[in-house]
Amino acid sequence: MIQPWNGQWRTHRFAWLILGLIAIGAILFAGASTAGAHASLTKTEPSADARMDASPEAVRIVFNERLDTGGAKLFVLDELSKQVAGGRDPERIEQGKGLQIPLPKLGEGHYTVSYSVISEDGHPISGAYVFTVGNPAPLPDASQLDPHKQVGHSSHDHGGTALTDRLFLLYAARIVYYAALLVFAGLLLWSVQRSPSETLKQARDKAIDIAGKFMLLAALAYVFISMMDLMRGEPVSAWLDILTDTTTGRLYAATLLLGFAAPLVGGIGLAARLFWTAVMLFVEAWSGHASVFKPVIYTVGLDYVHLVAASLWSGGLILLYVVWRKERPEAGRFALVFSRWALLSFLVLWVTGILSTLDFLPSLAYLFYTAWGKWLIAKAAISLLVAIAAFLIRRRLARGDLPPNGLLKADVGLLAAIVLTIGILTYQTPLPANEPLHYHEMGADLHVTLRVTPNAPGDNSYILKVWLPETLGNPKQVQLRLLPAGREDVGFIDVPIKAFEDDEMDSFPEYAKFAFEAEGPYMPFAGEWKAQIRVTDSKGTELVRETTFRVY
Known part of the structure; x- marks a missing residue:
């Protein structure tokens, strides 16, 4: 009776052993299959490398298996690497196998879709791809900021660090030109001052007369030397083609025409003075780096306001110094008016300068990559010294005292230093050159x-x-x-x-x-x-x- 039971028990034990081995094998096989077959991307909308005529309404990505319920990210970056859509916890679609985010209306450009998910087996998966809307123009780079390349010529080491005789002459012409422009435009802006004293009016009109003639000479030298630099290796007969057929040339031509008009403006009237100032500062704003960046209305507008504020301060400071040398009490009265406008001008200069810099550069680290950035830092440092000098002058005025002659001369000297940095800075390019x-x-x-x-x-x-x-x-x-x-x-x-x-x-x-x-x-x-x-x-x-x- 015992023997059959023992045999049956051994048979059951053997059967359970076989079943256990089969179960373990199945588990191992399933684990191996899972480990070797993580979720993979099967569909994207828009598809990778797609070039679309219009902005898509949404981004959708689909995988071959369900995703984990947490930890998913899906977002879109624009050409400035700024996030324009998406983020954490996007909408789930396709029975948990896909993700979706809505898109705002996208302008022309290259857009990057980046995703990060966890598959149902716990394996993290990430990646990115690019799609394009419209036919975007290349982003601004050093070549677009070089006037030589803007007219179809080679760069000729534009803005190089080695100071050659050619660069010295070019920088000198630019420094003189910007000094004449800011002072003359500023003096014309101060023509709107209501009820100036006779002494102040005479000093201002005489300064405008002298500055207008200086503006003509400075504009002639600036355009002639700039064209010589631009047209190196080209015959003189090609100058007219550049002046009439290219944007850079037409802006030089406009500068020349306005330069010839400068000596006449002072004797025509207030409306003519303001019209000349408005047009000349617009031409200069459009001639600078701002016209290359987008949106143009914003960048050129910032530069225009920056130039107006710089002119108001420069012209007012020179007028104050002229009156100071002629009649101290009258200079003290004008200093009270000027100090208020100088403070406002400096606030505008700092705000517009910072906004323009942030628009020009992908990050502030770029300030250390180029000579442009280093000269801009130098200009900012000088501006701080100007602010300190202005504070000391205003404190003296608040006590009823006239500012000391040395402090006023120091302020004029700082103006000269800023003009020097502007003459060099505006010839440099904010962005480094890309090399293959x-x-x-x-x-x-x-x-x-x-x-x-x-x-x-x-x-x-x-x-x-x-x-x-x-x-x-x-x-x-x-x-x-x-x-x-x-x-x-x-x-x-x-x-x-x-x-x-x-x-x-x-x-x-x-x-x-x-x-x-x-x-x-x-x-x-x-x-x-x-x-x-x-x-x-x-x-x-x-x-x-x-x-x-x-x-x-």
């Missing part, structure tokens, strides 16, 4: 070359070459990925490279070359970028090379 990227690295297991042209924000051409030992044969996979450095919230952008036949003579003994190319806006905004090259050889070994570079 040529990255090459050699190793026993892999050689790589990456070329990016022109290596600027927006559309670029990419050429990637890899050399592998001939014994390995063709690679299984080659990837080029771009990542904005320092932006942990933005994923890698995969560049869709395609193989091509390269006939360039750059072979290496015992290595086989594989060449790939792509073209598109895969660096949609300025900043520091990391290029990652991933090569999987025929044995399944993955080789990774990285380089970091900056585009402006």
